Amino acid sequence: MSDFKAQLNTRVAEINGDLEKVFQQNLDTPEVIIEAMKYSLFAGGKRLRPILMMETCRALEGDLNIIRPLAMGIEMIHTYSLIHDDLPAMDNDDLRRGKPTNHKVYGDAMAILAGDALLNYAVETMLQGTQGLSGTALTNYISAMRCIMGASGILGMVGGQVADMISEDRVISLDEMDYIHLHKTAALLEACVQSGCIIAEAEPATQGRLISYSHRIGLAFQIVDDILDIEGNVEDLGKPIGSDEKNHKSTFVSLYGLEASKIKVAELEKEALEMLKPIGERTTFLQELASYICQRRK
Amino acid sequence: MSDFKAQLNTRVAEINGDLEKVFQQNLDTPEVIIEAMKYSLFAGGKRLRPILMMETCRALEGDLNIIRPLAMGIEMIHTYSLIHDDLPAMDNDDLRRGKPTNHKVYGDAMAILAGDALLNYAVETMLQGTQGLSGTALTNYISAMRCIMGASGILGMVGGQVADMISEDRVISLDEMDYIHLHKTAALLEACVQSGCIIAEAEPATQGRLISYSHRIGLAFQIVDDILDIEGNVEDLGKPIGSDEKNHKSTFVSLYGLEASKIKVAELEKEALEMLKPIGERTTFLQELASYICQRRK
Numbered sequence: 001m002s003d004f005k006a007q008l009n010t011r012v013a014e015i016n017g018d019l020e021k022v023f024q025q026n027l028d029t030p031e032v033i034i035e036a037m038k039y040s041l042f043a044g045g046k047r048l049r050p051i052l053m054m055e056t057c058r059a060l061e062g063d064l065n066i067i068r069p070l071a072m073g074i075e076m077i078h079t080y081s082l083i084h085d086d087l088p089a090m091d092n093d094d095l096r097r098g099k100p101t102n103h104k105v106y107g108d109a110m111a112i113l114a115g116d117a118l119l120n121y122a123v124e125t126m127l128q129g130t131q132g133l134s135g136t137a138l139t140n141y142i143s144a145m146r147c148i149m150g151a152s153g154i155l156g157m158v159g160g161q162v163a164d165m166i167s168e169d170r171v172i173s174l175d176e177m178d179y180i181h182l183h184k185t186a187a188l189l190e191a192c193v194q195s196g197c198i199i200a201e202a203e204p205a206t207q208g209r210l211i212s213y214s215h216r217i218g219l220a221f222q223i224v225d226d227i228l229d230i231e232g233n234v235e236d237l238g239k240p241i242g243s244d245e246k247n248h249k250s251t252f253v254s255l256y257g258l259e260a261s262k263i264k265v266a267e268l269e270k271e272a273l274e275m276l277k278p279i280g281e282r283t284t285f286l287q288e289l290a291s292y293i294c295q296r297r298k
Numbered sequence: 299m300s301d302f303k304a305q306l307n308t309r310v311a312e313i314n315g316d317l318e319k320v321f322q323q324n325l326d327t328p329e330v331i332i333e334a335m336k337y338s339l340f341a342g343g344k345r346l347r348p349i350l351m352m353e354t355c356r357a358l359e360g361d362l363n364i365i366r367p368l369a370m371g372i373e374m375i376h377t378y379s380l381i382h383d384d385l386p387a388m389d390n391d392d393l394r395r396g397k398p399t400n401h402k403v404y405g406d407a408m409a410i411l412a413g414d415a416l417l418n419y420a421v422e423t424m425l426q427g428t429q430g431l432s433g434t435a436l437t438n439y440i441s442a443m444r445c446i447m448g449a450s451g452i453l454g455m456v457g458g459q460v461a462d463m464i465s466e467d468r469v470i471s472l473d474e475m476d477y478i479h480l481h482k483t484a485a486l487l488e489a490c491v492q493s494g495c496i497i498a499e500a501e502p503a504t505q506g507r508l509i510s511y512s513h514r515i516g517l518a519f520q521i522v523d524d525i526l527d528i529e530g531n532v533e534d535l536g537k538p539i540g541s542d543e544k545n546h547k548s549t550f551v552s553l554y555g556l557e558a559s560k561i562k563v564a565e566l567e568k569e570a571l572e573m574l575k576p577i578g579e580r581t582t583f584l585q586e587l588a589s590y591i592c593q594r595r596k
Contacts, residue, residue, distance in 0.1 A: 027452060027453065028453060028457075029452040029453055029456075029457035029460070030457060030460045030461050030464060032460065032464060033452055033456065033457065033460045034452070037452075080414075081414075084410055084411075084414060087387075087407075087410065089385075089387075089405075089406035089407045089410060090407050090410065107387075108387035109385075109387045109388050109463055110460070110463070112382055112385065112387060112388065112410065113382075113456055113459055113460055113463070115414070116378075116379075116382060116413070116414075116417065116456055117451060117452045117456045119414065119417055119418065120417065120447060120450055120451035120452070120456060121451055121452060123421050123447050124444070124447045124448060124451055127440065127443060127444045127447060128444070130440050134437075138436065139432075142425065142428050142440075145425060146422070146425045146426070149418060149421050149422045149425060150422060152418055153415060153418035153419055153422055154325060154327040154331055154332070154335075154415050154418070154419060155325065155326060155327055158327075158331065158411055158414055158415045158418060159326075159327035159328060159331065161411055162327070162328045162330065162331045162408070162411055163328050165407055165408070165411070166328060166330060
């Protein structure tokens with residue numbers, strides 16, 4: 001195993017441990033909702049978002065204990081969006097990460113509530129992280145939280161979902177597809193990097209480079225998703241391929257073709273790496289993470 | 299029109315104006331999601347929660363400009379819960395406040411996203427309210443926000459919804475019904491009063507009385523809901539009656555009967571008023587609000 005892979009596994013294990021802790025307290029609520037929330041939260045996610053956030057903060061020598069609740073919050077937000085996305089009324093997917101989707105196990109009503117509960121609990125977890133903070137540390141923390149919530153709402157991920165949904169069954173313009181790409185997935189990934197910069201109080205120039213980096217890997221992430229929906233295999237992906245075609249969705253690939261899409265991803269990877277190099281060695285992990293995202297097969 | 303009714307109408311108009319303003323900014327997102335959110339947010343709600351919050355704060359001479367974004371947030375949270383509650387997978391209701399429910403107009407997928415968007419936007423709106431605050435004002439504000447998010451999540455409203463859902467089709471114990479009553483509706487109403495106390499820095503004794511008051515009107519509100527589901531009429535309520543029976547739900551009324559339920563509401567009203575009297579004249583509006591909630595016909 002490469003050093004990077006070993007490091008990545010360590011980080012994933014850390015995030016999983018942190019998330020487990022949030023649910024270890026005795027919660028006075030019907031057990032089934034906790035089960036349903038945990039079912040999807042611990043279904044083997046790659047934890048890319050919290051890792052991106054924590055590693056940005058680490059590279060900039062920010063306080064990891066301060067940012068930790070924000071990293072947990074963003075993973076819960078990501079998970080809620082997947083649960084709602086998979087519902088019969090939305091993409092109607094039966095399989096996610098190699099397991100039956102939430103509503104297949106708990107029913108549609110509980111899956112809706114589990115998604116709502118995760119979004120709400122993400123906010124509760126993030127707010128709890130304000131305890132003990134004051135002065136600039138507190139106002140920075142709130143700025144980062146605003147950045148995350150902005151990226152997950154109508155100006156970010158939800159906006160992208162809506163645009164994606166209303167684009168089904170028709171060929172869309174390049175502008176519309178840019179909007180979908182930038183909002184559906186990239187916005188949340190960018191918010192991870194931006195939150196890391198805010199908590200670590202990055203210099204404006206460094207912050208600018210890191211945001212350009214996140215912009216590129218965010219876009220690349222979505223294009224790779226679209227490529228894998230055609231070229232991937234069910235075992236690696238843990239979900240059926242061909243769902244974009246099934247739902248008549250326009251993607252980067254359907255508009256530009258596979259070859260051009262792969263060239264675009266390679267370009268974005270190269271640009272992302274170039275953005276980081278001047279910041280120096282401390283960004284090694286973030287560089288390898290960019291290549292991992294661009295070259296992933298699942 | 300009584301003085302109280304006139305005052306109430308003024309307050310409702312103020313809240314509506316505040317909510318309108320939040321959506322007046324130019325939002326870069328597909329128009330249909332804004333439409334769907336506004337459709338339910340401006341469907342003629344009674345605005346009880348924001349009014350309860352603002353009036354608690356006013357009675358205690360707290361800063362109304364500080365609490366305003368929290369009041370708007372809680373109304374958005376309430377609205378999102380109604381949209382998701384009405385979905386075919388949940389209560390499957392076609393009518394709400396005399397209008398077709400959100401999913402009847404925009405479809406199930408958009409209604410799910412509109413609910414998600416409102417919960418997210420509630421948090422964004424509340425976070426925006428931290429701007430310009432510092433020191434104790436800021437930490438109080440965050441405490442109030444934590445109180446609201448706690449009351450709307452698995453330890454509050456969502457927990458109550460889940461308990462309510464899994465109680466369908468069977469006779470439930472008194473403990474289970476208490477849990478449902480205290481969490482499904484009362485928790486959010488209590489959070490309104492508690493937030494008002496936190497922002498206005500109420501004395502502990504006063505805060506204790508106000509929380510007892512909110513506890514009682516919260517319970518009474520839910521029992522009146524159950525009574526109206528049997529005795530109300532569709533024109534006043536703007537939604538079909540008999541939905542609890544249709545969904546085989548155990549309610550206070552189904553367990554104790556109509557007569558005992560009405561006696562219970564009258565007792566709760568009396569106790570709520572007694573809680574406020576020692577605080578003095580400045581609670582007149584809150585007293586009248588309690589009677590309004592207990593004696594409402596819609």
